[in-house]
Amino acid sequence: MTAQASGRFEVRDLTKTFQTDEGPVTAVRDVNFAISGDMFFTMLGPSGCGKTTTLRMIAGLETVTSGEILQDGSDFRRMNAFQRNIGMVFQSYALFPHLTVFENAAYGLRLRRASEDQVRRGVTRVLEMLRLDGLAHRFPADLSGGQQQRVSIARALVYEPGMLLLDEPLANLDAKLRVEMRDEIRRLQKSLGVKALYVTHDQEEAMAISDQIAVFSKGRLIQIGAPYEIYARPASLFVADFIGKANFLPCRLGPQAEGAAACTLKGGAAFEGVRLQPAVSGEEDWFTPDMPGLLMARPEKLWIKAADKAPDAPRGRAMRIQFLGSFVRYMVESAEARGPVIIDSPGFAEGVEEGDEVAFGLLAEDATVFVAAGADARGGMAA
Numbered sequence: 083m084t085a086q087a088s089g090r091f092e093v094r095d096l097t098k099t100f101q102t103d104e105g106p107v108t109a110v111r112d113v114n115f116a117i118s119g120d121m122f123f124t125m126l127g128p129s130g131c132g133k134t135t136t137l138r139m140i141a142g143l144e145t146v147t148s149g150e151i152l153q154d155g156s157d158f159r160r161m162n163a164f165q166r167n168i169g170m171v172f173q174s175y176a177l178f179p180h181l182t183v184f185e186n187a188a189y190g191l192r193l194r195r196a197s198e199d200q201v202r203r204g205v206t207r208v209l210e211m212l213r214l215d216g217l218a219h220r221f222p223a224d225l226s227g228g229q230q231q232r233v234s235i236a237r238a239l240v241y242e243p244g245m246l247l248l249d250e251p252l253a254n255l256d257a258k259l260r261v262e263m264r265d266e267i268r269r270l271q272k273s274l275g276v277k278a279l280y281v282t283h284d285q286e287e288a289m290a291i292s293d294q295i296a297v298f299s300k301g302r303l304i305q306i307g308a309p310y311e312i313y314a315r316p317a318s319l320f321v322a323d324f325i326g327k328a329n330f331l332p333c334r335l336g337p338q339a340e341g342a343a344a345c346t347l348k349g350g351a352a353f354e355g356v357r358l359q360p361a362v363s364g365e366e367d368w369f370t371p372d373m374p375g376l377l378m379a380r381p382e383k384l385w386i387k388a389a390d391k392a393p394d395a396p397r398g399r400a401m402r403i404q405f406l407g408s409f410v411r412y413m414v415e416s417a418e419a420r421g422p423v424i425i426d427s428p429g430f431a432e433g434v435e436e437g438d439e440v441a442f443g444l445l446a447e448d449a450t451v452f453v454a455a456g457a458d459a460r461g462g463m464a465a
């Protein structure tokens with residue numbers, strides 16, 4: 083393991099403002115995160131949220147407007163490309179078309195003036211690692227997309243960088259290959275003990291590959307956490323909505339204590355001790371004055387029954403029933419919710435057909451109740 087791989091990489095208040103014909107555009111605003119050891123760290127967010135700009139500032143391909151980039155406390159930007167010791171993989175592969183697979187992979191070693199012997203050993207090693215050893219003398223045009231992406235990863239790994247930067251490396255591959263390659267990238271990264279800073283807009287890919295995920299929205303980093311934390315305890319409505327599927331049920335709020343609250347849905351179903359989470363600023367229009375809370379629950383946490391089996395539970399109509407193999411998805415129209423209620427049930431609910439009236443519910447411990455940022459949650463308490 084190199085010194086860098088065991089060390090700590092950090093960005094502080096990283097900001098990028100582009101000057102455009104229409105005026106300044108702040109693509110990245112006050113972003114903070116740290117990556118240590120051999121962590122696989124992913125920046126996740128919709129297109130245009132500033133992921134590539136952040137990565138390009140770290141790679142030195144874009145100037146920094148303000149903020150710091152630090153490697154073990156030293157200014158990363160003062161280091162030259164060799165000292166930074168990063169390997170970069172792009173969505174477009176960016177291979178040299180006139181060079182063979184071997185020479186593409188050798189590029190970083192040749193730049194570093196490695197001996198012929200070092201080049202041969204280094205390239206042979208990475209080509210084997212990426213199962214490209216039979217293709218060393220081919221040109222990029224004679225390779226499949228997956229093979230080309232493997233070459234671009236080989237090229238980034240050949241000089242044993244301390245950190246790999248990958249910008250949507252799998253976006254051009256078909257679905258099956260994407261899943262294979264993401265497992266392979268993680269396996270390689272862990273076996274080499276390097277840090278990975280990975281960019282994707284695909285939340286499932288991020289969940290599958292990452293140790294930590296940083297969720298971005300509109301140039302800001304909204305939440306950092308392990309995949310499970312982000313899914314189970316989203317810190318904003320944007321994150322709840324963007325990661326996996328979420329049900330949002332407007333509610334009135336009762337007494338609260340120690341980060342938990344009582345709440346009541348429109349139809350009267352009451353919950354106690356629900357985890358309370360302030361939304362972030364800018365999310366105010368998710369709330370209404372009469373319903374100042376929004377109970378969020380994941381589809382697999384809801385149960386569903388024929389309406390007559392639970393007369394007091396929230397109600398709706400099963401509009402669509404989809405058998406999805408390992409679970410059954412019920413799409414329920416209900417006056418209780420913003421949008422359709424999605425219920426993922428481990429099996430078919432007895433006596434529930436499409437078009438039927440149904441009852442549904444959940445446990446308080448499986449829900450989160452969001453309130454507007456800065457709101458006094460008791461302000462909307464029902465008398």
Ligand SMILES: Nc1ncnc2c1ncn2[C@@H]1O[C@H](COP(=O)(O)OP(=O)(O)O)[C@@H](O)[C@H]1O
Binds near residue numbers: 100101107108128136
């Ligand atoms: N060179 C540039 N000049 C002006 N605006 C840019 C430039 N590069 C990116 N942007 C803008 O910055 C924002 C973030 O872009 P980007 O970092 O590429 O997002 P992502 O990679 O998350 O899709 C977008 O609004 C984009 O239009």
Ligand SMILES: [Mg+2]
Binds near residue numbers: 133135
């Ligand atoms: Mg991008």
